[in-house]
Amino acid sequence: MKKLLVIIESQKSGWKATDLDILGFFEKQDNLEVSAFALGEKPEEIKKTPSALKHVVFNKELQFYNPKALASVVTSYLKKKSFDFVISTSTLKTKDYFPVVCANLKSPYFNEIQEFKLSKEGILSLTKSLYSGKAVCQFEISQQSSPIFCLFQANQVKASYKIGENYSNFENYSNFENYSNFEISLEKNPIQHLEFKKREGNLKDLSEAEIIVSGGRGMQNPENFKFLEELAKTIGATVGASRAVTDAGWRPYNEQVGQTGKTVSPKLYIACGISGAIQHLAGMQNSKCIVVINKDSSAPFFKKCSYGLVGDLFQILPLLNQALKKP
Numbered sequence: 001m002k003k004l005l006v007i008i009e010s011q012k013s014g015w016k017a018t019d020l021d022i023l024g025f026f027e028k029q030d031n032l033e034v035s036a037f038a039l040g041e042k043p044e045e046i047k048k049t050p051s052a053l054k055h056v057v058f059n060k061e062l063q064f065y066n067p068k069a070l071a072s073v074v075t076s077y078l079k080k081k082s083f084d085f086v087i088s089t090s091t092l093k094t095k096d097y098f099p100v101v102c103a104n105l106k107s108p109y110f111n112e113i114q115e116f117k118l119s120k121e122g123i124l125s126l127t128k129s130l131y132s133g134k135a136v137c138q139f140e141i142s143q144q145s146s147p148i149f150c151l152f153q154a155n156q157v158k159a160s161y162k163i164g165e166n167y168s169n170f171e172n173y174s175n176f177e178n179y180s181n182f183e184i185s186l187e188k189n190p191i192q193h194l195e196f197k198k199r200e201g202n203l204k205d206l207s208e209a210e211i212i213v214s215g216g217r218g219m220q221n222p223e224n225f226k227f228l229e230e231l232a233k234t235i236g237a238t239v240g241a242s243r244a245v246t247d248a249g250w251r252p253y254n255e256q257v258g259q260t261g262k263t264v265s266p267k268l269y270i271a272c273g274i275s276g277a278i279q280h281l282a283g284m285q286n287s288k289c290i291v292v293i294n295k296d297s298s299a300p301f302f303k304k305c306s307y308g309l310v311g312d313l314f315q316i317l318p319l320l321n322q323a324l325k326k327p
């Protein structure tokens with residue numbers, strides 16, 4: 001039986017939800033032995049812990065963005081343990097430190113994976129999109145000499161994971177700010193963390209959001225984004241934007257969706273006043289359901305959407321918000 005490790009990011013509020021989805025997905029496969037390893041900030045509530053979680057490292061050095069420390073902990077862990085596959089969610093953090101771990105261990109690395117299938121004969125097939133979604137690439141791997149590292153696009157796999165009270169592995173945990181239940185040696189870190197500034201606006205990162213409401217040049221000015229923010233609040237969505245908007249300075253760059261922005265794959269993507277240029281579609285075409293609001297019926301986005309509303313967004317958005325607010 002092949003061994004698979006899911007790396008989970010731990011945060012003060014708990015375990016990263018998209019990593020738990022991945023864990024739940026793999027635990028349902030019968031030809032894999034699945035375990036998990038968590039690292040990051042000490043969660044407030046350790047009692048709610050996935051049963052597959054065997055080892056944890058909570059350390060101040062890992063609390064903030066620190067790719068060198070993350071790479072060094074994961075490398076030292078994997079030098080002691082043996083796995084066939086190492087999996088996590090594709091995030092800014094993992095995209096930075098996974099390649100370093102792979103280089104350290106001379107292992108292959110696949111990013112933005114959409115499908116992972118392991119046959120009874122042990123042949124692995126992976127699917128990912130290429131060239132801004134214009135092509136789909138499939139890899140088949142029948143032999144391996146080191147663990148294969150894969151980062152999954154967020155929300156590609158969904159399997160609700162039931163967290164029970166499985167914390168017996170972590171006795172004496174609550175006494176320590178820095179805690180690990182296996183031996184790690186953290187290299188002296190050249191990166192010093194000076195300050196943490198909380199970003200205003202979106203609480204949930206775009207690449208992990210389940211619902212996104214995005215605005216384009218059709219929003220006309222930055223003040224009008226209040227219509228999107230109100231709708232986002234009503235339906236628990238995260239606000240995104242086209243490049244025309246971020247280039248104009250109406251919204252911050254971390255909200256840009258597309259080829260040169262973030263790749264997102266929410267359950268629902270609502271595009272308001274966005275024409276649907278190929279570079280925008282490249283970042284969101286894996287969304288499960290796409291709703292387009294545009295006053296121009298010939299906008300290219302209408303060819304790519306699940307539902308289209310031809311009309312003025314300034315009339316539609318307040319009505320939509322009102323209707324969705326009703327109990």
Ligand SMILES: Cc1cc2nc3c(=O)[nH]c(=O)nc-3n(C[C@H](O)[C@H](O)[C@H](O)COP(=O)(O)OP(=O)(O)OC[C@H]3O[C@@H](n4cnc5c(N)ncnc54)[C@H](O)[C@@H]3O)c2cc1C
Nearest residue numbers: 216217218242243244258259260261273274275280295313
């Ligand atoms: C190398 C490269 C990389 C790029 N990367 C990205 C990227 O990552 N992300 C990205 O988004 N773009 C990217 N672009 C830019 C992209 O080509 C488009 O220029 C951009 O997406 C257009 O943004 P937009 O749809 O908001 O604006 P526009 O194309 O101007 O469209 C505005 C739309 O709003 C509609 N509209 C106007 N008023 C209303 C109203 N009242 N009600 C309803 N609809 C209305 C209009 O009909 C129109 O369709 C890139 C371009 C290049 C060359």
